[in-house]
Amino acid sequence: MSEGRATTPASRAIVWLSALGPLALLAALVYLFAAQSGGFRLQAPPAPVENIAFERVVLKPEEIIAHVRNVGPEEVTIAQVQVGWTNRASWEFSAEPSATIPRLGTARVRIPYPWTEGEPYEIALFTPNGLVFTQEIAVATATPLFDLANLCTFAMLGVYVGVIPVFLGILWLPFLRSLGTAAYDFLLSLTVGLLVYLGVDALADAIEEGAELAGPFQGVGLIVIGLTLSLLGLYTFARSVQRRRHAGGEAPLLLAYLIAFGIGAHNMGEGLAIGGAYALGEMATGALLIIGFMIHNLTEGIAVVAPIVRAKLGQGGTRIAHLIGLGALAGVPTILGSALGGFAPSPVFAVLFLAIGAGAVFQVVVEIGRQMVRARGEAAGGSLVTGLHFAGFCAGLAVMYVTGLFLAV
Secondary structure (H helix, E strand, O other): OHHHHHOOHHHHHHHHHHHHHHHHHHHHHHHHHHHOOOOOOOOOOOOOOOOEEEEEEEEEOOEEEEEEEEOOOOOEEOOEEEEEOOOEEEEOOEEEOOOEEOOOOEEEEEEOOOOOOOOOEEEEEEOOOOOEEEEEEOOOOOOOOOOHHHHHHHHHHHHHHHHHHHHHHHOOHHHHHOOOHHHHHHHHHHHHHHHHHHHHHHHHHHHHHHHOOOHHHOHHHHHHHHHHHHHHHHHHHHHHHHHHHOOHHHHHHHHHHHHHHHHHHHHHHHHHHHHHHHHOOOOOOHHHHHHHHHHHHHHHHHHHHHHHOOOOOOOOHHHHHHHHHHHHHHHHHHHHHHHHHHHOOOHHHHHHHHHHHHHHHHHHHHHHHHHHHHHHHHHOOOOOOOHHHHHHHHHHHHHHHHHHHHHOO
């Protein structure tokens, strides 16, 4: 009887009125508040609230192009530009599409300035109200143009930093297969230590980068979105695959692919940072930094293959195809990140991918823990926390810390 009443036209009208009514009333309230010219109008602030954020500075021969965004609550106008270091001087400029920038709008400020390679500079933008917004150029160097030569340069940068180290770690698989049960348990615990360190490091980088984002982009919100997407997304994916296949023998391979995805997402953010630094000329010790990343990221290959040390991957071409797929999933995103960071750097995407990488790595740690609990319960029925597992976990943390010392340049 109640179901019949719920489907009547009157009932449906009430439901739709309940859904749309609050939205209509809210829209009316906002309109009345905005249109009110009397008592609701707030007093104007004593000083204008203006805020300009520099998103990118491009250096071309005899020209500086500053890409800026208005992150204040009202439109802002660029009235004057100064360039220099210890002593700035006013300089002619043009702004595209306009020197008056609407809220969250962007402009390209072109400054015909004869800059010198290797010198430091500071760009200052003045508004008609006397507010000044500055951006430092630590080392002036020509911004790479989007051409085949530079594209190959950034691709090779990603190959050296991300792809080669992962595949070098995968080459240890035959040796790892020769390990006994105790050594394999130690290896899985070491992998957990590696991933926990990697996840915390990615999260710390995301927080640091997010703190430098302009207010409207909400760095903390981006981190929460990235963590949530990767944590819940990977959990849902893993559970759905396991329900469809009902094959326990495929669980280690699925876990390996999840690890590769998490590391790949982390390497994407890492590549964005590396490409951006390279494009800005901030990698004067680039060779040493790349070598440091190669040593540091070598452990990622071990983490990828650790779950499949005891698994059967098929014969011949099937096994090789899986190993190539795992290495590519973990390492190739570094190439894409390096190219994007070099040609079109985006702090927003850098924060987002670092957060996604951190969340994915943490979810993988949970999956490895679940596998270890099942294996431990089936084999011995004992506790997962043993001296061997603790030693492996600490060894993983120590390996990541020691190899990270090569990055302190």
